[in-house]
Amino acid sequence: MLVADRLTRHFGGLTANEEVCITLERGTLHALLGPNGAGKSTCINMLSGDLPPSSGRILLGGKDITRLSAAARSHLGIGRSYQRTNIFPQFTVLENCRLAAQSRRPRPWKIFTDAQRLGDTVERARAAVAEAGLGGREARVAGTLSHGEQRQLEIAMVLATDAKVLLLDEPLAGMGSEESAKMVELLRGLKDGRAILLVEHDMDAVFAVADTITVMVNGAVLESGPPAQIRNSAEVQAAYLGEDEHV
Numbered sequence: 001m002l003v004a005d006r007l008t009r010h011f012g013g014l015t016a017n018e019e020v021c022i023t024l025e026r027g028t029l030h031a032l033l034g035p036n037g038a039g040k041s042t043c044i045n046m047l048s049g050d051l052p053p054s055s056g057r058i059l060l061g062g063k064d065i066t067r068l069s070a071a072a073r074s075h076l077g078i079g080r081s082y083q084r085t086n087i088f089p090q091f092t093v094l095e096n097c098r099l100a101a102q103s104r105r106p107r108p109w110k111i112f113t114d115a116q117r118l119g120d121t122v123e124r125a126r127a128a129v130a131e132a133g134l135g136g137r138e139a140r141v142a143g144t145l146s147h148g149e150q151r152q153l154e155i156a157m158v159l160a161t162d163a164k165v166l167l168l169d170e171p172l173a174g175m176g177s178e179e180s181a182k183m184v185e186l187l188r189g190l191k192d193g194r195a196i197l198l199v200e201h202d203m204d205a206v207f208a209v210a211d212t213i214t215v216m217v218n219g220a221v222l223e224s225g226p227p228a229q230i231r232n233s234a235e236v237q238a239a240y241l242g243e244d245e246h247v
Contacts, residue, residue, distance in 0.1 A: 001026050001195040002047065002078070002165045007056035009042050016042040018220045019056065024165060024195035029187060031198045031206045033230075034216035040199045041083075041169070043216070047197065048080040048167050049073045060165070075104070079163025083170045085150045089143030093134055093153055096142050097125035100160040125160050132156035133186050148179030152186065159190075166196045172205055184209050207231065215239075 002024040009017040017039045024030050032040050045051035047058060049070030058066045065073055070080070088096050101124040129138055132152045137145070142153055151171050158166060171187075172180050180202060187209050190196060200206050206213065207227050214224040217239045223230060230236055 001061060002197075003057075003059040004043070004047060005057040005059065007043065007046055007053045007058070009039075009046060009051065010054045016219050017046070017053075020216070020219075020221055022197070022214055022221075022224070024197055026164075026193065026195050027191055028211040029191050029196040029198055029209055030212045030214065031200060031210035032214050032216065033200070033203075033206060034222075037218075038216040039219035040216055042219075044080075044167050044169055044197065044199055048078065050080075074161060074163070077162065077164040078167065079158035079161055079165065080167045081151075081154050081158055081169055081171060083173060085147075085154055087142050087150060087153050087157065089141070091142055092138065093129055093140050093142055093145070093156075094122075094125055094138040096153060097128050097156050097160040098122055100157040101125045101128070101162075104161060124162070128156045128160035131159055131189070133182065146179070148175050148182065151175070151183065155186070155190075164194050166190065166194055168196060169199045170201065171198070172200055172202045180205055 004020055004022040006019040006021060007017055008019055020043055022030065032043065034040050042051065046053045049068060053066065057064055060076055060078065065076065088099070098121055101121045126138065129135060132155050134149065134152055134156060142150065145153060155171065172183050175183065184205050187196065187198065198210065210227055212224065213227055213230040215222045215230060215236050222239055223233055223236055
């Protein structure tokens with residue numbers, strides 16, 4: 001569904017990404033691993049349109065979208081979550097998702113339109129809330145949710161835009177074990193009909209949920225393959241975990 005073809009990004013004399021190649025397929029979750037400074041954030045920022053590449057191409061369904069803005073990519077079905085929770089804390093759960101769903105309407109800027117007049121939008125918002133595991137919490141003010149529930153809400157807002165490619169940047173950050181386990185189950189369920197790129201530091205979660213793992217070091221892809229291959233890779237253990245560590 002989404003292909004990064006030799007993506008390279010320079011910041012002056014620093015090469016943050018060098019000819020990175022990643023392919024996201026429908027129905028799979030592709031995890032992006034690497035130590036701090038490996039270039040993961042730069043990569044996901046280029047895929048989402050938040051940062052233009054210095055060279056290389058990005059293809060969505062075979063169409064070159066390299067020069068499209070983040071907003072244009074969103075309308076084509078690419079959804080993005082960020083390291084820091086990005087919600088409207090003073091609005092309810094349903095209102096957050098309704099605003100996200102409303103962005104797909106011909107006149108999305110009319111954000112104060114009576115919700116009762118936007119039946120299809122509200123239904124899409126409710127469906128996103130339920131799929132993200134927040135059913136029954138539609139009327140809760142977002143700022144009163146737990147940290148884990150706020151991360152679920154952020155994903156629900158992405159789902160409300162009808163995104164088919166999900167770029168998720170550390171959705172488990174700051175979670176306890178119980179919340180992390182819940183998020184892992186959510187991610188498993190989101191793969192159906194979609195392609196997911198997951199940037200995450202929680203190794204247990206990554207190996208529990210990923211179909212493919214790409215490991216980056218110093219801005220370049222070190223190795224990419226199924227979890228078993230990455231788990232047993234001497235190169236990955238040496239470069240990412242240390243010579244005497246094991247995944």
